[in-house]
Amino acid sequence: MSSTLIRCSNCNTPLAAHFLNKPDFTNCPRCRAPVRTVVYPSLFRHPDTASSGEKLLIETESSCYFHPKKKAVVPCGLCGRFLCSLCDIEFNDQHICSSCIESGKKKRKIRNLENNRVLYDSIALYLAVIPMIFIWPTILTAPATIYYSFRHWKSPSGIIPRSKIRFIFALMMAGLQVGAWSLLLSHSLL
Amino acid sequence: MNMNNQEYAKLRGKGFKRGSFLSLSGIRASLWLGRDHILCIYNKGYEEDYKRFYFRDIQAITTHQDNRRLVWNIIFGVFALAFAFWGLPLLMVSAFFLSLILINWLRGPTCTCYLHTAVSRENLPSLNRLKNVNHAITRLSHVIEQEQGHVSPEEIHHNLGEKTINNTDGDLQKTADQDIQKMKSASETGKRHSEKSYNGRIHTTLFYVLIMSGILTSIDFLHRSIPLTTFQMICSSGLSVLLIVALVKQQGSGISQWTRRLTWTTLGFMCVFSFIMYIIVMFLTFQSKTAIYTTWDYMRMLSSVSPYDNSFLLVIYVVSISYCVTAGIAGLAMMSGSKNK
Numbered sequence: 093m094s095s096t097l098i099r100c101s102n103c104n105t106p107l108a109a110h111f112l113n114k115p116d117f118t119n120c121p122r123c124r125a126p127v128r129t130v131v132y133p134s135l136f137r138h139p140d141t142a143s144s145g146e147k148l149l150i151e152t153e154s155s156c157y158f159h160p161k162k163k164a165v166v167p168c169g170l171c172g173r174f175l176c177s178l179c180d181i182e183f184n185d186q187h188i189c190s191s192c193i194e195s196g197k198k199k200r201k202i203r204n205l206e207n208n209r210v211l212y213d214s215i216a217l218y219l220a221v222i223p224m225i226f227i228w229p230t231i232l233t234a235p236a237t238i239y240y241s242f243r244h245w246k247s248p249s250g251i252i253p254r255s256k257i258r259f260i261f262a263l264m265m266a267g268l269q270v271g272a273w274s275l276l277l278s279h280s281l282l
Numbered sequence: 283m284n285m286n287n288q289e290y291a292k293l294r295g296k297g298f299k300r301g302s303f304l305s306l307s308g309i310r311a312s313l314w315l316g317r318d319h320i321l322c323i324y325n326k327g328y329e330e331d332y333k334r335f336y337f338r339d340i341q342a343i344t345t346h347q348d349n350r351r352l353v354w355n356i357i358f359g360v361f362a363l364a365f366a367f368w369g370l371p372l373l374m375v376s377a378f379f380l381s382l383i384l385i386n387w388l389r390g391p392t393c394t395c396y397l398h399t400a401v402s403r404e405n406l407p408s409l410n411r412l413k414n415v416n417h418a419i420t421r422l423s424h425v426i427e428q429e430q431g432h433v434s435p436e437e438i439h440h441n442l443g444e445k446t447i448n449n450t451d452g453d454l455q456k457t458a459d460q461d462i463q464k465m466k467s468a469s470e471t472g473k474r475h476s477e478k479s480y481n482g483r484i485h486t487t488l489f490y491v492l493i494m495s496g497i498l499t500s501i502d503f504l505h506r507s508i509p510l511t512t513f514q515m516i517c518s519s520g521l522s523v524l525l526i527v528a529l530v531k532q533q534g535s536g537i538s539q540w541t542r543r544l545t546w547t548t549l550g551f552m553c554v555f556s557f558i559m560y561i562i563v564m565f566l567t568f569q570s571k572t573a574i575y576t577t578w579d580y581m582r583m584l585s586s587v588s589p590y591d592n593s594f595l596l597v598i599y600v601v602s603i604s605y606c607v608t609a610g611i612a613g614l615a616m617m618s619g620s621k622n623k
Contacts, residue, residue: 097442101396102346104534109442113435117347126347130419133430135341136441139400204319210329218328250330252290252314252323 098135100127145176158189168192200248209251212244213258220265234269237262290314290321293421295414297407299324311407315421318429320397322406333404335397337429342398343422345415350392358383360557389413480535482617485545488524489613492548495521496606503589503599511585525549541616544609551605558598 097106103123111118117126145162148155154164156176164174169186181188184204188196196202220237223229241259292314299309314321320340322333362379365372395409395418409415498514525548532542566587589595 098342098344098398100346101344101394102348109435109439112342112438112442113433117345120346127344128346128415128419129342129344130423131342131433131438132340132423132426133433133437134338134400135398136433136437204334207332208329209332211325211327215328250323251321251332 098129098131100125102127143177145178170196203251206251209248211249212240212247213249213254213256213262216241216244216262217258220262220269224265224269230269231273234266234273237266238270241266290316293408293414293418295408295411295418297410299405299407313406313408313418315425320422322404322408335399335404337426339399340397340422340426340430341400343395343419344398345393345395345409345412345419347391347393347412350410351386351389354386355383358386360553364557364561480531480537482535482537482621484524484528484531485537485541485613486617488521488528488545488548489610489617491517491521491524491610492606492613493610496603496610499599499603499606503603506585506588508582508585522552525552536620538616538620541613541620544613544616548609551609555598555602562595562598 098112099106100120100123102125103120105120105122107120107127107129111120111127112129112131114128117128119125120127145156145159146165148161148163154174156162156164156179157173158179159176162176162178165177166175166180166187167173168175168189170188170192173189173191175187175189179189181190181193183193184202193202193205197205200206216237219233219240223233241263245256245259292312295313297311299311308327310325312323312325314323316334318338319334319336322335324331324333358379362376362383365376365379389411391412392410393412393415395406395415397404397406409418495514495517498510498517502510502514525545528545529549532545563584566583587595589599
């Protein structure tokens with residue numbers, strides 16, 4: 093029998109079984125807030141016990157790269173190193189070692205491990221638009237926007253693909269600003 | 283690009299991640315459905331943060347309705363009313379706030395949705411409307427059940443330790459009552475645990491300041507002076523800050539229900555009182571014969587007005603003194619009563 097409890101998200105009161113998986117909202121017995129809870133089988137599933145790896149009994153058998161005294165069971169899908177059951181990480185339907193996971197995350201090779209991306213197109217747009225409030229800074233930010241936009245034109249943006257519309261708009265605004273400053277400066281010099 | 287677009291399908295709804303009590307973090311949240319996971323995107327404007335929840339790891343989704351829609355409608359309504367009394371140009375602003383009320387109403391009831399895994403409980407800010415939650419749960423349940431399978435009511439009852447499932451109605455009620463008793467004892471334990479984390483000091487200070495504010499207003503009633511008016515304004519500002527902190531602290535704490543209600547009532551009183559005083563001060567400013575250029579002129583004008591000159595102002599003073607003293611004493615009594623328990 094599992095001691096897992098699902099609690100009301102408003103007052104944290106444990107909810108009895110007859111509150112779960114109802115199609116409509118029911119009032120929490122304590123705070124009376126309308127609550128709806130949907131549970132899935134993994135709530136009652138016990139986690140699999142991790143294997144610490146089999147010891148190497150026969151010398152001619154392959155051993156794990158990270159644990160020479162343990163038997164290799166699978167090669168790493170990325171680097172090819174032999175791995176014992178302790179070192180084997182199942183990820184993205186592949187068997188990967190911890191070093192490849194780490195380098196994949198750092199070098200952004202494994203997409204599902206990315207948890208942050210810089211939005212260069214949004215930064216370019218802010219750089220073009222926000223200084224216009226104060227007018228004078230645009231003499232510096234307009235060329236900076238043009239450089240930044242071309243520099244990061246092909247840089248990866250968000251995980252959900254975006255169009256280049258922000259870059260294009262930023263370039264248009266920066267171009268207009270540069271044109272306006274050029275006219276102003278040439279007029280004042282003449 | 284098209285293949286990548288098909289990788290994720292957007293779930294309906296947009297929201298802001300709650301970074302503070304006033305939700306001023308400005309981080310936009312959205313939810314996307316992938317092949318084997320849900321992707322939560324938190325957009326800060328210049329960068330995005332991602333959180334993934336794999337279907338095999340999702341244990342439950344809980345939702346509770348809240349009254350945010352009503353609160354925002356009240357705020358918009360107050361602004362709409364306030365601008366409606368100031369003439370035709372500001373009537374357009376009033377109409378704008380009325381349209382916000384209509385849009386808020388049409389979007390449906392608000393709610394808060396959490397996703398449970400074995401190690402975390404994640405708030406899903408984009409699922410803040412009931413319509414979006416129901417739509418999302420339908421789509422998510424379909425894909426999660428494809429991954430994990432379906433759980434029957436019998437399995438739920440068995441795993442959560444129900445005594446029996448094939449009961450008559452009477453026995454079901456008995457079982458439900460036993461559950462409620464267990465929940466009450468569990469919630470009492472929870473109360474004891476959370477009382478340890480918050481000792482009620484802010485609420486006690488709040489009620490003392492409320493009494494002090496009432497006493498100052500009484501003195502101001504009898505004797506008008508600039509230092510007293512200044513001190514009163516400082517006291518009111520301090521009261522507002524304490525009130526907001528108390529409202530934050532009392533969330534999830536062991537403070538009694540009546541104390542919470544009194545704190546919320548005090549907030550309502552402060553809002554109404556501030557609004558009325560704002561109207562009165564504007565009226566007095568326009569009516570004032572002397573020109574007001576500096577804050578000092580403003581303070582002098584305020585301290586020169588006597589409640590005896592105006593019956594409406596007299597009523598406001600009496601109500602304010604009565605509420606501050608009564609609520610302060612009641613609050614202190616409740617706090618000392620709950621401490622003794």
